[in-house]
Amino acid sequence: MNPTTPMDFVTLKDMLSIAPMAVMFLISMIPLLMKPLLGNRELNPKTVLLYNVGAVIVAAFMTTTIFGPSFGGKSTAFANAIVIDGITVWMSYLVYLVTGVPLMLAYDHVATRGRQFTEFAFLMMSSAIGMLILIMSNDLIVTFIGIETMSLCLYILVAMSKEQVLSKEAAFKYFVLGSFASAIMLYGVALLYGTVGTTYYPDIWVGVTKMITTNRMFLTGIVLVILGFAFKVSIFPLHAWTPDVYQGASTPVTAFMSTAVKAATFVSFLRFMNSEGYAQAPQLLTVMTWLAVLTMTIGNVAAIMQSNFKRVLAYSSVSNSGYAMVGLIAAGFGANYNGAATSVLFYLFSYTLMTLGSFGLVALFEKNENTSLEVTDLRGMGRKYPWLGMALTVLMLSLAGIPPTLGFFGKFFVFSAAIEQDMYWLAFWGVINSVISVYFYLRPIVVMYMSEDKEAEVLPMHILTRGAVILAAVAVVVLGLLSSPVYALVKKSVVNLF
Amino acid sequence: MPILDGALKVGLDHYLYLSAVLFVLGMIGVMMRRNVVVILMCIELMLNAVNISFVAFSRYAENVNGQVMVFFVMTIAAAEAAVGLALAVTVFKKFREVNIRFFEHLKG
Numbered sequence: 001m002n003p004t005t006p007m008d009f010v011t012l013k014d015m016l017s018i019a020p021m022a023v024m025f026l027i028s029m030i031p032l033l034m035k036p037l038l039g040n041r042e043l044n045p046k047t048v049l050l051y052n053v054g055a056v057i058v059a060a061f062m063t064t065t066i067f068g069p070s071f072g073g074k075s076t077a078f079a080n081a082i083v084i085d086g087i088t089v090w091m092s093y094l095v096y097l098v099t100g101v102p103l104m105l106a107y108d109h110v111a112t113r114g115r116q117f118t119e120f121a122f123l124m125m126s127s128a129i130g131m132l133i134l135i136m137s138n139d140l141i142v143t144f145i146g147i148e149t150m151s152l153c154l155y156i157l158v159a160m161s162k163e164q165v166l167s168k169e170a171a172f173k174y175f176v177l178g179s180f181a182s183a184i185m186l187y188g189v190a191l192l193y194g195t196v197g198t199t200y201y202p203d204i205w206v207g208v209t210k211m212i213t214t215n216r217m218f219l220t221g222i223v224l225v226i227l228g229f230a231f232k233v234s235i236f237p238l239h240a241w242t243p244d245v246y247q248g249a250s251t252p253v254t255a256f257m258s259t260a261v262k263a264a265t266f267v268s269f270l271r272f273m274n275s276e277g278y279a280q281a282p283q284l285l286t287v288m289t290w291l292a293v294l295t296m297t298i299g300n301v302a303a304i305m306q307s308n309f310k311r312v313l314a315y316s317s318v319s320n321s322g323y324a325m326v327g328l329i330a331a332g333f334g335a336n337y338n339g340a341a342t343s344v345l346f347y348l349f350s351y352t353l354m355t356l357g358s359f360g361l362v363a364l365f366e367k368n369e370n371t372s373l374e375v376t377d378l379r380g381m382g383r384k385y386p387w388l389g390m391a392l393t394v395l396m397l398s399l400a401g402i403p404p405t406l407g408f409f410g411k412f413f414v415f416s417a418a419i420e421q422d423m424y425w426l427a428f429w430g431v432i433n434s435v436i437s438v439y440f441y442l443r444p445i446v447v448m449y450m451s452e453d454k455e456a457e458v459l460p461m462h463i464l465t466r467g468a469v470i471l472a473a474v475a476v477v478v479l480g481l482l483s484s485p486v487y488a489l490v491k492k493s494v495v496n497l498f
Numbered sequence: 499m500p501i502l503d504g505a506l507k508v509g510l511d512h513y514l515y516l517s518a519v520l521f522v523l524g525m526i527g528v529m530m531r532r533n534v535v536v537i538l539m540c541i542e543l544m545l546n547a548v549n550i551s552f553v554a555f556s557r558y559a560e561n562v563n564g565q566v567m568v569f570f571v572m573t574i575a576a577a578e579a580a581v582g583l584a585l586a587v588t589v590f591k592k593f594r595e596v597n598i599r600f601f602e603h604l605k606g
Binding site: 141144145148152155156159164165166168169171172173175176179180183184186187189190191193194197198199 | 514517521524525528534537541544545547548551552554555559561563564567570571574577578581582584585586588589592598600601603
């Protein structure tokens with residue numbers, strides 16, 4: 001929406017850039033249309049799953065072929081409203097992964113499989129399309145539309161669990177707070193539009209360099225937009241909804257929310273912070289530093305006090321936002337944007353794999369929709385299910401940041417990005433918090449192997465869920481060992497194309 | 499009468515103050531009211547307050563983008579109202595009343 005370029009007709013290149021998500025949307029419509037045409041009978045869940053996972057795979061394949069070398073590096077489409085670069089391509093793959101796997105979890109899970117699985121799968125795909133819009137948006141209003149598309153589907157997904165009390169309460173809490181935060185962000189967008197004249201990111205960045213110290217209205221706009229992002233990724237003063245909603249939602253939806261939403265929003269946040277001008281506002285740096293420190297600390301301290309395993313993981317996800325925020329601050333306020341941005345992307349990858357695996361394991365334990373898994377329910381599991389026990393051990397050690405795993409390298413790169421920009425205070429608190437977090441990440445392992453009170457219950461033979469959990473654990477170890485080539489690969493795409 | 503002139507001539511500032519006041523009223527409503535339907539109305543009020551700013555900025559900068567954005571925001575507000583009312587219906591089915599004082603199961 002840059003006023004200097006005349007609005008052309010939609011070109012072939014524009015259509016090609018959104019082709020993966022268009023195809024994903026169209027294929028995911030097929031089961032939804034088949035249902036009323038076949039007399040409103042629920043389709044076989046296997047058919048629905050095949051269509052939707054098929055759509056994800058086709059979209060991933062299209063991303064690979066379309067955005068190859070022939071597409072010509074970084075480019076924009078739709079009159080600069082969206083941008084295709086290395087980050088878009090990387091994050092698209094991540095979104096495909098975190099849509100496909102929770103769909104499989106939902107297929108297996110008792111709270112989501114059943115009468116409305118067709119609609120459930122369609123909403124999950126629509127939410128993923130919102131994320132794809134979000135990660136490629138280059139314009140504040142497109143960002144807002146992406147966030148809303150993603151969130152509106154999520155509110156319904158949370159409410160669609162078969163469980164009747166907690167899920168409804170969680171959905172409504174999430175809806176009210178989410179819309180409140182979106183409205184605040186939109187007000188920020190309006191103020192930025194009023195002061196800059198457009199909502200196009202590069203113009204905003206120029207505005208930051210010129211106006212952040214002189215124009216109060218502009219600064220207010222920036223702060224309100226940051227608050228909107230902070231709500232979606234649960235940064236400290238706006239984190240209170242996270243544990244409630246993550247506990248109330250059915251576990252496959254929680255797996256989806258805690259990974260995909262966070263990763264996509266963080267990337268958009270990262271794009272928004274890509275201006276050298278932010279360094280002129282030290283008071284903004286101070287506030288954001290304290291928010292990151294408090295997010296990490298409150299997440300970890302609260303997680304220690306929880307007994308419900310889903311709430312432990314929810315608070316762990318809050319503290320993980322704090323770690324990612326360390327990298328984000330280094331990117332926004334430091335001199336080396338690309339280096340710090342790479343570390344954040346790498347961190348998001350590692351966080352996503354670990355969290356997806358952990359929630360997959362929680363899903364295995366839920367016999368009916370009203371089960372809530374306490375940490376003590378894991379007693380004796382390590383001996384009865386050696387493979388799953390091993391997988392959980394690896395995932396927890398990785399979340400705690402023990403060396404050969406992916407989680408360690410994720411934290412390592414983020415903290416070194418902060419140290420590179422002389423932000424020792426942030427790195428110091430990050431390390432202290434990693435130490436605190438070891439306590440509650442090790443507790444499930446201790447309970448699993450060391451206590452002998454109770455024979456572990458029989459777990460259902462959900463082949464997709466089990467496969468996802470074990471693959472996540474394997475990926476955490478293998479990618480951890482290969483972390484420097486993977487990091488180099490991410491860095492290359494960020495530097496070349498940003 | 500220069501004082502009266504300043505008060506009677508409506509400029510950009512007046513619209514922005516109006517928008518800010520409506521926005522804050524919506525915020526207070528979301529935070530203070532217990533009835534689900536009133537909360538929904540307050541969220542709509544916040545979004546429409548933002549629309550006033552968009553239109554005012556667009557009019558005074560003579561740049562039509564802001565008015566296009568208002569259409570997007572209106573669409574999203576409609577979708578949000580639909581989702582919110584659907585959720586209110588499920589809440590009503592469960593608790594026989596649309597009030598958030600029943601929300602006490604999730605805490606800790």
